[in-house]
Amino acid sequence: MIPIIIIAVWEFFAIQANNPALLPRVGDVISRLVHPFTDLLNTGSFVRHIIVSASRVVLGFILAAVIGIPLGLLVGRYLLFHRLFSPIIELLRPLCPIAWIPFAMAIFKTYTIADMFGAHYTTSIFGQIQLGMLYVIFYGGFFPIFLNTVHGVKSVKHLYIESALLLGADQKKLFKKVIFPSSLPSILTGLRVGLGISWMVIIAAEMLPGSDAGIGYLIIFSYELAEMDILIASMILIGAVGALLSYGVKVLADRTSIWQAKER
Amino acid sequence: MSFLRINNIGKTFLGERKEEVIALSDLSFDCQDGEFLCIVGPTGCGKTTLLRLIAGLEQPSEGDIILADTVIQGLNREATLVFQQYSLFPWCNVIDNVCFSLEMKKIPKKTRYLEARKFINLVGLTGFEKALPYELSGGMQQRVAIARALAHNPKLLLLDEPFGALDERTRHRLQAKLLAVWQKERKTVVFVTHNIDEAIFLASRILIMRDRPGCINDEIKVDLARPRDRRSQGFLKLHIKIREVLEKILITNTNNQRGAL
Ligand SMILES: Nc1ncnc2c1ncn2[C@@H]1O[C@H](COP(=O)(O)OP(=O)(O)O)[C@@H](O)[C@H]1O
Numbered sequence: 001m002i003p004i005i006i007i008a009v010w011e012f013f014a015i016q017a018n019n020p021a022l023l024p025r026v027g028d029v030i031s032r033l034v035h036p037f038t039d040l041l042n043t044g045s046f047v048r049h050i051i052v053s054a055s056r057v058v059l060g061f062i063l064a065a066v067i068g069i070p071l072g073l074l075v076g077r078y079l080l081f082h083r084l085f086s087p088i089i090e091l092l093r094p095l096c097p098i099a100w101i102p103f104a105m106a107i108f109k110t111y112t113i114a115d116m117f118g119a120h121y122t123t124s125i126f127g128q129i130q131l132g133m134l135y136v137i138f139y140g141g142f143f144p145i146f147l148n149t150v151h152g153v154k155s156v157k158h159l160y161i162e163s164a165l166l167l168g169a170d171q172k173k174l175f176k177k178v179i180f181p182s183s184l185p186s187i188l189t190g191l192r193v194g195l196g197i198s199w200m201v202i203i204a205a206e207m208l209p210g211s212d213a214g215i216g217y218l219i220i221f222s223y224e225l226a227e228m229d230i231l232i233a234s235m236i237l238i239g240a241v242g243a244l245l246s247y248g249v250k251v252l253a254d255r256t257s258i259w260q261a262k263e264r
Numbered sequence: 265m266s267f268l269r270i271n272n273i274g275k276t277f278l279g280e281r282k283e284e285v286i287a288l289s290d291l292s293f294d295c296q297d298g299e300f301l302c303i304v305g306p307t308g309c310g311k312t313t314l315l316r317l318i319a320g321l322e323q324p325s326e327g328d329i330i331l332a333d334t335v336i337q338g339l340n341r342e343a344t345l346v347f348q349q350y351s352l353f354p355w356c357n358v359i360d361n362v363c364f365s366l367e368m369k370k371i372p373k374k375t376r377y378l379e380a381r382k383f384i385n386l387v388g389l390t391g392f393e394k395a396l397p398y399e400l401s402g403g404m405q406q407r408v409a410i411a412r413a414l415a416h417n418p419k420l421l422l423l424d425e426p427f428g429a430l431d432e433r434t435r436h437r438l439q440a441k442l443l444a445v446w447q448k449e450r451k452t453v454v455f456v457t458h459n460i461d462e463a464i465f466l467a468s469r470i471l472i473m474r475d476r477p478g479c480i481n482d483e484i485k486v487d488l489a490r491p492r493d494r495r496s497q498g499f500l501k502l503h504i505k506i507r508e509v510l511e512k513i514l515i516t517n518t519n520n521q522r523g524a525l
């Protein structure tokens with residue numbers, strides 16, 4: 001019901017304004033969306049921009065998970081790691097990832113993964129994955145993943161740990177068979193939140209100068225050219241992809257943590 | 265030398281307001297290899313604490329616990345404890361719970377499952393192998409926990425009111441099964457219960473605990489032939505005797521409380 005009202009109000013004002021550079025008609029935006037493979041403003045299609053953004057996010061996010069989960073398990077379980085990492089993490093946590101973007105751009109310039117491997121003139125996707133962007137995505141994804149993992153480990157019931165030890169578990173098995181599965185629902189929550197933040201951060205990073213692809217870039221470029229229909233279509237796509245990513249992790253999470261929802 | 269020896273142990277906890285709570289004081293007893301020892305006593309007298317000390321989950325404040333000639337320090341690897349609370353791993357199904365200790369021993373999955381099925385059958389839960397703990401009633405969960413402990417096959421089996429949540433019929437059936445396992449495998453069992461009938465049916469010997477502070481008040485040897493008849497003269501006599509001891513403990517407690525006021 002509410003979406004219909006929003007669309008109706010939008011259409012009403014679009015007709016009133018009668019200026020596609022200010023507010024396009026609903027139909028114009030839809031006709032952009034139904035042609036996702038058409039080149040836009042000589043920068044590539046929606047599909048290409050989304051693939052570029054998504055590749056950046058997925059790579060940075062995997063990096064965040066690969067570091068955030070093990071570190072969270074250790075910090076949650078061992079006082080030594082807690083003492084070692086907690087101060088620095090508490091210090092960095094309030095620093096919003098978007099604040100890092102200019103710094104990361106300055107440090108990493110437009111250096112890409114392809115450059116890292118010496119392929120400077122590649123057309124592959126790796127030529128579009130800038131290290132600076134990876135860094136900010138990693139930063140944005142890391143904290144929710146790490147903090148939720150720590151929380152998960154800290155809330156493992158003592159009873160389960162004692163049971164496992166009395167049934168012959170050593171420290172390694174305890175981690176694998178009790179602490180990890182018991183914290184898994186919490187870890188997956190962290191992944192979902194982290195992925196959401198990564199997706200927001202990348203859009204912001206792509207809007208800054210120096211970028212020449214990605215859905216965030218397309219937004220800022222269509223803004224400069226006053227192509228409002230492309231701009232709004234991009235916004236809709238960002239929302240849709242974000243929701244899809246979140247839904248994917250949620251399906252995975254629900255499947256692995258039925259026990260937690262049903263635990264009395 | 266007895267198999268398990270509890271030597272003048274005491275256990276003091278620090279309470280919420282940093283006050284000292286004396287849970288156990290100067291408690292001693294011996295337990296022979298292969299004995300079925302039952303411990304009864306009023307709530308809060310320290311039965312759970314005693315089992316946790318024997319399992320090595322907690323260290324005594326005074327005295328020591330000797331198992332097979334070695335003083336227990338840290339976790340007791342020869343013992344397993346079936347907790348009073350539901351302690352199944354909620355993310356594992358029944359068979360993987362029962363298998364847990366076998367998995368720790370790196371026994372291959374096929375052998376493991378074969379072995380686990382025996383114990384699942386023993387506690388009457390065949391058909392529930394793939395169920396997750398939340399799908400089972402409290403009593404069923406406790407039976408799985410017993411199967412899990414039996415599969416581990418420890419020398420010393422500690423049980424903390426394991427049948428408390430069961431209806432009488434199931435309780436009687438499991439008591440008989442536990443006895444069968446005990447007789448077949450010649451394990452040493454320390455079994456905590458507040459059910460006098462259960463203690464007499466199972467035990468070779470019954471220890472009666474008193475509280476404030478927790479210690480052994482009485483010891484009763486049960487010389488009735490097995491399987492025991494709950495309606496026999498000997499059984500009923502013992503029942504009355506234990507009941508009297510427990511009532512006396514309660515009365516002295518109330519008197520002490522009056523005196524304190
Ligand atoms: N971890 C603990 N901290 C403080 N007090 C405890 C702790 N564990 C047990 N107690 C106290 O020790 C006494 C004995 O408890 P418990 O062994 O659970 O008794 P029972 O199992 O016979 O009911 C109780 O007064 C209880 O409050």
Ligand SMILES: [Mg+2]
Nearest residue numbers: 311312348424
């Ligand atoms: Mg208890």
